[in-house]
Amino acid sequence: MNDIVATLGLIGLSNGSVIALNAIALTLIYAAARTLNLAHGDVFALCSVMTMTILRAALWDVVATPLDLVVWCAIAGLATVVFGMLLSALIEALGFRPFRGGSRLAPIIATLGLSFALYQVSLIWAHALPTYSTGDHRSVPGLPEVPIVGVPAILPAIDVLHALGINSVGSFQLRDLVLIGVAVLVALAAQVMLKRTRIGRAIRACAQDPIAAQMVGVNHNGTIRAAFAIGGLLAGIGAFTFTVAKEMPVGSHGAESGLMAFTAAILGGIGNPIGALLASLLLGVFSAMTTYFLDAHWTPVFIYLLLVGLLMWRPTGLTAEDRGGDLNSISNEIVVLDRRSLLRRQPKLLLLVLLVALIAFPALAEAEPYRLPVANSFLIWIILTLGLTIVVGMSGVLDIGFAANFALGGYVSAYLTAPAMAWRAGFLPGIPDAVFVMALAALITGVVGVIRGLATSRMRADYLAISTLALGLVGHDLIKYLSGVGGISAIPAPRVLGQPIASPLAQYAILGVIVTVIVLAAIRLQNSRAGRALAAIREDEHAAAAFGVNIVTYKTAAFFIGSAIAGLAGGLYASVTSYVDPELAGFHISVMALAMACIGGAGSAAGAVIGALAILLIDRVAIPTVGRLVENSLYAGFSIRELNYLVFGMALYLSLLSWRRQASGVEGKADHEPWDPDQMLTVRWWTGLPGRLAGAFNHLGLSLAHAGHRTRAFLDRNVFDEGDGA
């Protein structure tokens, strides 16, 4: 038993070191930029692919001398480190710099988008590497090729415990020792850098008070850039070590591994590398123990709940370095909220067009019957987006784990109707009525949504975003482990009053009515006393309270309504598609819904419909069409459908970029941030959807907006930067 605990401890230390290699860089970046970089995990993963690419090219299937090994390792290490620094600096330029001085939340969402895009890039990159080496098979002459998997072995396989003469059931390899050693060295180096160097002092000064730091001559932008470059350097070192030691690239999606590392960074105290290292090791050992004694599945659930608990317990940060606990800073920061642009301009015309399209569609689609089921899934997505829109736009709580609601509704529906659910027979004879099923799905999801919402609603914006992300992942994991990875199939079509509604047209009609009713209700809500109270809470919670708005009541209502609508969407999805699986709660569903809500302007019902349609048309129509055209002309085995993540990620990022003016305007005053150059330029040529899409595309150079953006960038560089160095 002691042996097992000791071995688990050692394994835990090794796994903890991997977390630490991420967490140390993350804590530095967080300290300087004062918000979370969700794309850092993907920088790490891409660095790892870089190392793999070089080492494979040089050393695969080659009998190398020790000198060869050293030289190639040096080359790969150096290339990885430089690559990491450049990539991290790029993340700063794209995900942080445009939002500087504004909401702390904006970079989180922006880097979430970039994270998805980078994740896709790493998948494509890894996919593009040759999978078979040329020449004869090593052990079976005549077979032509050897599959290439992982990274060539460089570290000798030495069991350290064994070599030291300690008898143990487990093994502790040299590679584990190397990982731990590098993590310790990196932590020490980062600590010395922070405490003893000029740039380290600048980072700490910016962490304490960016404005005061600028007053004494610290270049705020330069410091942040340097912190990202150092973070990238550490990612390079870490990824190189990981790849060589584990003989494989990092496989996980960076936003998820980043969350684990962020837990460690918070636990250890932001801006404290040694603390991050110790916390990571602790998490590693904790994970090893829970994995062995409980079940591997429960580990992430525990870690994420720990993260949310930490954020709730110390919503202003664990260390004094991150101040902001005063009354003013607990303001609602929200990213996207230009609710009037669509609804105030021509809501009636726009909605009328949508309604006509909704009614006319079945007639148009008659020739091709497969289109109706597709349209039905579109309508379900629209319902989900409307739910998210209500939560985000009306209560100001941005939920990045919203898909958990969708999945919960789906599972309630599945448990109530699927034939596999034998437990039901005792007290629910036959298949219950769809109205009852959907109402229950909505009710349960709504209640869970209220609990989730109230638990997190007192948090500062960036912590709130991280918590909802973590809770979303918890939901995903819980469903997976409580109900099985395989999902539930053969869910029967909905029955109303004993009549099954199985034809796509009938389902379309019902879904269409539901969407229409929700849109109308949302619009009515917006122009009412309750809607104004919600908007006031979103804008300034304390001012709203000062005018008699009961914050808790209204937030609860918004959480309930929004989550219940998502639960309804999930319930409908289950019975329309007859299948649910845990991926309904997946991260990509949350991000897709978020992108839909953002594109149309969160808070606007019509915007939610337009945004959902735009993303769905790209995802379900444009990409497959283009895919069919080019799929075969590209290299084999690669499907353009795999570009999904890239599309969502970039859509989310670009829509955020086009909103940054609104985003930065809300709370700059509340948080002692440096003044916002964006506010100086009150160019407002992109209110309204066409302008907004132009804004979204401006980085692609697809519109006149490009010129405006370049002007702004020029001003940023040449005019506003001067304030920093003064």
Added chain:
Amino acid sequence: MTLLLKADRVTKKFGGLTAVNRVDFEIEKGMIAGLIGPNGAGKTTFFNNITGLYTPTEGQIYFDGQVITGLKPHLIQKRGISRTFQNIRLFGQLSALENVLVGEHVRLHGSILEAFFRPPRVMAEEKMARERALDVLDFVGLGRKIADQAARNLPYGSQRRLEIARALASDPKLLLLDEPTAGMNPQEKRELTDLVRHVRDNMGVTVLLIEHDMKVVMGISDRVTVLDHGEKIAEGLPQVVQKNPQVIEAYLGTGAAAEGA
């Protein structure tokens, strides 16, 4: 005259720091009272104690004869205390009209469910609320033309007025103004002073204002209270307080007080 607000030895501590120390304070109905003091004297903290954003560490606050100490802000607002903020805190993305309508929140009754079903009673109430909100915009001198503009796009002076309009919309008995003329030029200050007087005279609202500008506060207040380091150091008619050596010392330092005496 009847007593409207009474603070009984109100103390507020933040950790080791005593921001407000055993302050006794009274306002009678229909008066304009001034609260002055150097930076950090605890004026805004005192305000926040009255409006329920903070709960006093010790002491009681009575409003209209009832204890309001420790009530939630929205309940205190309901009793009839309305306020403006030192750094303007309008709902920036809402229109001017909507800001005033949020001010009317406690007077209206439409619930979330009624927002969906729109019974005639709620529609009628909404219509009246809009009329009234437009009247309030007129009353503070903003006019109805700016009703649909987003609050954040209004000029600074108008934003100050809109804050007052929003506060008046709830039909308060007591209006708390936190540095209403901060950042204004002399002309604007005069206009705002007139507005405050107009509010008291024509709406019968009692006013308590925090103000830095001596000229403004002395010209408008019926009575002035001076805070320094969280303690009340003087109280009385403006002309009397103005000559109080302790007050001069608090504002200008010991040397100036000696010279003055």
